[in-house]
Amino acid sequence: MDTPAPALPPLFVSHGSPMIALEPGDAGRFLQRLGQLWRRRYGPPAAILAVSAHTAARVPVLLAAPRHAAVYDFGDFDPALFRLRYDAPGAPALARALEARLRDAGQPVQRVDDGGLDHGSWTVLRYLFPDADVPVLPLAYVPDAPPAAQFALGAALAPLAREGVLVLGSGSITHNLRRVFAQGLHAPAAGRPEVPESAAFRAWMQARSSARDWEALFDYRRRAPHALDMHPSDEHLLPWYVAAGAGGRDAAPQRLHASVTHGCLGMDAYAFGPEAAALRAAVDAVDAEADAAARPAASAAQGAPAAGA
Template sequence: MSTETTPLPPLFVSHGSPMTALEPGAAGAFWQRLGQALVASFGRPKAVLAVSAHSLTREPVLLAAPRHEAIYDFGGFPDALYRLRYDAPGAPALAERAQALLAQAGIAAHRLPEGGLDHGIWTPLRSIFPQADVPVLPLAYVPSQSPAQQFALGQALAPLAAEGVWVLGTGSITHNLRLLGRFNGTPRGDDAEIPESAAFRTWMQSRASARDWPALLDYRAQAPHAALMHPTDEHLLPWYVAAGAGGPEAAPLRLHDSVTFGALGMDAYAFGPQAARLAQALDL
């Protein structure tokens, strides 16, 4: 692939509830600005390699279909949500390249001619690239592997940043759905954040700013309220894939922080040496 473009900073975004597609809120407004800033500073990506908390497998799988459609992998929402579409081109050639890079790192990955974008992917992309004109390659990952293994997965994919590929991890900086109904039994987007969520998000931001990778990789033992904020950690693990793609030398930068339903963090982070350039483009 060509290396003519400035390397793109890998990102992690918290995708939140599927309703963000209809009710964007602060995170949705940030996603719109993010897409504009990314294109203005780095040019339009040749493709997005997306690692989502909702595409999970026993071994890494690259979904190399020539075209994707939105998957409505949720239930109980308004009909209007199921009428939204996000039909994006796929990236079969990128899948072959990514598979080769993973193999070089000793990571066996499957490449299948199948498609579909789960809501963790299409919900933010619908705001970031609303024309659905950037090819997308979903990479389903192994949720039983550790943060260090996810970081290594991202490191294997790091060369793609210099080839015009945007590595995007999507999950949630805090994710315990059982907490979202504790306010009068009906969660609302404007609920005040619970202290445990605030403490966890603050710890992640402070350890990231300090480049304290040993603590970050051991977050379940060291972060406050880690098990409460992530009873299972599949929604945080894409953070580590994006971090690995950016590399350990530059401090991760938090580009956005907000909370919905009192405990569902919507933070976004950029990684790697180009993260500061993106933050500047966003006037942060």
């Protein structure tokens, strides 16, 4: 008898700023490895349900266009960003079916025929699925709703995991742009030590996730250290709760990746649901192989004679 395929683990990934599309850094390189691992482990998703910090509405809205293009929803960044493309098929049939399912679950969802992928979606999808061959269904979320309500929206999406649909939240695990802009908009992303406030918040999120302390996580703005500093507004963290809700309460969220840019933009990634621990083990194995392969190359480079010697 055939063994049923595992339910796809919902994901939350941090995009930080639009510059991740040009400067992948540790997080972009992780997303590339994750996308390759995902195809080997699960095959391509039937579709991606994308919840990004930058697509919001007064009620949940499904963007049911038959095709999507990259939306350049940012200002004074490198002009090369505006030349990048990510044209992906849409999922109008899934949108119609999901609209009915969400309404049955008490979610006041709407469906429109509009399309487009904001930078929170297309910048990470370019690394995860670079061929743009997987249908994408953006879901605009309600940024004024608290974490528990975001989790409930995600819970209504949970059946998608058994249907081969990847629920993908995109935001940032810490996101204080005032700190970033104080460095200068075009300051290098790498090389700055992490500020203590960011490190404390990220550690708290991982610890409370490992403990499945949902009540603390829902109340993070009061309980987490430096919460209001790391998230002056919380739209970049709320997609974490949608993805978590799609994974359910029973399995502990698993941190798949941890890094920081600009010293204060946390780029952590998480997986949720019963398959999350197995995916984390697979990611750890891939990362260990990459580290082992890099060590001999680094040693050889250090031992090479200087040019002109």
